[in-house]
Amino acid sequence: MVDIMAKKKKKNNNKLVLISVIITILLVSSSVLSYQVFINKEEKEEEIVAVEEFILDDRISPLENQGLILEVLRIRHRGLHDRLMEFGNSWKKTPTFYFKSNIDGLEYSSKEESPLTTWDSIFFEQKNMRDVEEEQEESVVSLTLFEIVKKGLIFKRTNDVEKDSFTVTYDYRTGRWTGDDYLNDADGLGHYVGETFEIWFNIYPTDIDGDGIPYWTEVNLLDTDPWYDDSKLDPDDDGIPTTWEWKYGYNPNEWDDHRRLDPDVDGIENIEEFKLAKWFSDPFSPDIYIEVDGTVSRGLFEPEHVFYKESQQLLIERFCRHGINMYFDDGWPGGPVNGGGELIDKHISGEQDAGVLLQFYNNHFADERKGIFRYMVVGCESHAFNHPAKYNRYDAVHIYTDNILFFAMRAWSKRTQRIYLATQAQHELGHSMGISPWTHEGCDNNSYLEGKQQKREFEEKWGNYYSLMNYYYLNQDSGNLLFDITDYSDGSHGEGDHNDWEKLYLPAFQTEARVIEEVLFEPPCVDKIVDEELKLELKNWEYNEELTKQFSQSIGDWSPLDPIKIEWFVLEKTDKDDTEVEKDIRVYAMPDVFPTIPSWTLSYEGKINSEGNIQFFSFDEIIKEITK
Numbered sequence: 001m002v003d004i005m006a007k008k009k010k011k012n013n014n015k016l017v018l019i020s021v022i023i024t025i026l027l028v029s030s031s032v033l034s035y036q037v038f039i040n041k042e043e044k045e046e047e048i049v050a051v052e053e054f055i056l057d058d059r060i061s062p063l064e065n066q067g068l069i070l071e072v073l074r075i076r077h078r079g080l081h082d083r084l085m086e087f088g089n090s091w092k093k094t095p096t097f098y099f100k101s102n103i104d105g106l107e108y109s110s111k112e113e114s115p116l117t118t119w120d121s122i123f124f125e126q127k128n129m130r131d132v133e134e135e136q137e138e139s140v141v142s143l144t145l146f147e148i149v150k151k152g153l154i155f156k157r158t159n160d161v162e163k164d165s166f167t168v169t170y171d172y173r174t175g176r177w178t179g180d181d182y183l184n185d186a187d188g189l190g191h192y193v194g195e196t197f198e199i200w201f202n203i204y205p206t207d208i209d210g211d212g213i214p215y216w217t218e219v220n221l222l223d224t225d226p227w228y229d230d231s232k233l234d235p236d237d238d239g240i241p242t243t244w245e246w247k248y249g250y251n252p253n254e255w256d257d258h259r260r261l262d263p264d265v266d267g268i269e270n271i272e273e274f275k276l277a278k279w280f281s282d283p284f285s286p287d288i289y290i291e292v293d294g295t296v297s298r299g300l301f302e303p304e305h306v307f308y309k310e311s312q313q314l315l316i317e318r319f320c321r322h323g324i325n326m327y328f329d330d331g332w333p334g335g336p337v338n339g340g341g342e343l344i345d346k347h348i349s350g351e352q353d354a355g356v357l358l359q360f361y362n363n364h365f366a367d368e369r370k371g372i373f374r375y376m377v378v379g380c381e382s383h384a385f386n387h388p389a390k391y392n393r394y395d396a397v398h399i400y401t402d403n404i405l406f407f408a409m410r411a412w413s414k415r416t417q418r419i420y421l422a423t424q425a426q427h428e429l430g431h432s433m434g435i436s437p438w439t440h441e442g443c444d445n446n447s448y449l450e451g452k453q454q455k456r457e458f459e460e461k462w463g464n465y466y467s468l469m470n471y472y473y474l475n476q477d478s479g480n481l482l483f484d485i486t487d488y489s490d491g492s493h494g495e496g497d498h499n500d501w502e503k504l505y506l507p508a509f510q511t512e513a514r515v516i517e518e519v520l521f522e523p524p525c526v527d528k529i530v531d532e533e534l535k536l537e538l539k540n541w542e543y544n545e546e547l548t549k550q551f552s553q554s555i556g557d558w559s560p561l562d563p564i565k566i567e568w569f570v571l572e573k574t575d576k577d578d579t580e581v582e583k584d585i586r587v588y589a590m591p592d593v594f595p596t597i598p599s600w601t602l603s604y605e606g607k608i609n610s611e612g613n614i615q616f617f618s619f620d621e622i623i624k625e626i627t628k
Helices: 002-052 080-084 215-222 242-247 270-275 309-320 357-364 405-410 414-432 452-462 506-510 545-555 619-627
Strands: 067-077 096-103 106-109 126-131 138-151 157-171 177-179 191-193 197-205 287-295 325-329 374-379 396-400 541-543 566-573 585-591 601-608
Touching (some): 080 414, 096 126, 157 197, 215 619, 357 396, 374 414, 545 566
Parallel strands (some): 287 325
Antiparallel strands (some): 096 106, 541 566, 566 585, 585 601
16 A cells, blocks of 8 residues: 555656646746747848838949930921912922030031931931030930021022020939920920921930939939849830839839820820820820821822822921820831821722711721721721721821812812812811810801801801801811911900810710711700710729819919810829828819810829828938938
8 A cells, every 4th residue: 555655656746847847848938938938039130120221323334335315206397387478489498507516615516427318307216425524423415406597689699597406404312304394395305396397305324234224313212223124124014114104103013004194184194194205205294196098099190199298298287386295106117007197098988977987097097007097098088987897986087189179170280289288187186175066066067158148147146257167267278378277276266266275175086975966967956965874983993172172272373285274183092991002182184175175184193191191102202201
């Protein structure tokens, strides 16, 4: 019994020892674990501090020999419009001009090597380079245009007359320039409109990865690799690569709705502006693109039917004077299959009711351009019209150069041929920008032909509408060949007049019209309007009146379509997540172009900050923060 008790006691002692050992092990393990957790926590906190700590790399050009490149992409002389509107042949005398560039005192003149004798040097591109001191912060760049003017009747002399000049200061850190041209100015970045010339240009530094983004910006602002070309990368997967987004002030690391964003309200969304970059597009300056095809001659004495270069220049200048850039592809180098400049071996037969534009639209208008470009065909039949080729969208135009009626009755001289062809085109393009008989009653109204009484009534009501959109002026016989009414009206002629220039809605060509032009449609047909109410309704977004007031007050009277005013609407996201990258504000624009019928356009995206205010991404604000 004693042995049994002793054994039990020994067994219990062994259990106690084992339990003690286990407890000791657990305590030691717990201490080690706690210490390890504490160490890891400290290391993690140190890592967080290390991530949050920003070290400015203030070097400018550590990877390459620092220099600056100026590209002169296009120069257009603005004087042809006025020459065409004068009697005589002065329009045939093409100007001769050249430029002088100056980069930090290094001057180059194109006079000796490549003076230009043309109205428009599109696709004649040149560049100058300047070696600068390593780590230089800024360079001053100027460009001056000279016209070579002939003097004297017998002894021919020439004078070099300075016409236009601009100066900018280039910042090697940010890749931005300021001065007479800058990001978000009215005529677009790298586009200067002078009194005599328009100039398109670009400035960028020597750059080891060839994306044009300076080293300082890559390492301090974008957190990109300065050794790798970011014109091919799209880290936020929004369809547009880093280089373009940086150039125009968007954050390449945050998704933007570029398929809908259209800050200049021209109907060309950012994703499309990016695709048109080589053709001078700018997301903050209104652009109109037109693909033009001609038709072949029908006989030995009939010329080819094309849109004359002089007619193009006349329209380009008219729209330029109103802050709108117009581009005609009549055979651009490097254009797409079925791009502009085709001479089609077929002619329009019949008027718009026959729907004959469909065969041209389907087979000769580049598919990737539909919804971006308007399409124009120059034929020989005496019918000009803008009518939907597909769906109910007014993006297709037919104009004509009839070799008998056109030349003999309206335009017997080459000068008036060019004026009248441009007048046709501008009238039909006006329809593609929303000026229609069911919105502007004096437009395309032929009631003055129905009798003397009807003519008097028309003159009383619409006689002051001095516009090529008014048939009363467009179609009357021009016995004096002055072609006084060859432009849109400016609204200054009294009661019944419209200011067409302030009623244009550029995106109208890509939206479904409110009226369907059936066969035998007779304007104005106001009763045919289906006035569907276009409410700004998006799932998970709602109108915020307070933020709308805040934005409208902050932006004041500024408008991307000056002088057309804009009504702004701010929507706030209702199903927000907690991520910092999500944009919870959308700003929409509605141009005040009544009676033209506009729609909504997404202009900006932003966030609500901790103070309840709208905050937009800004490189300038980031630069201020990291350099203070």
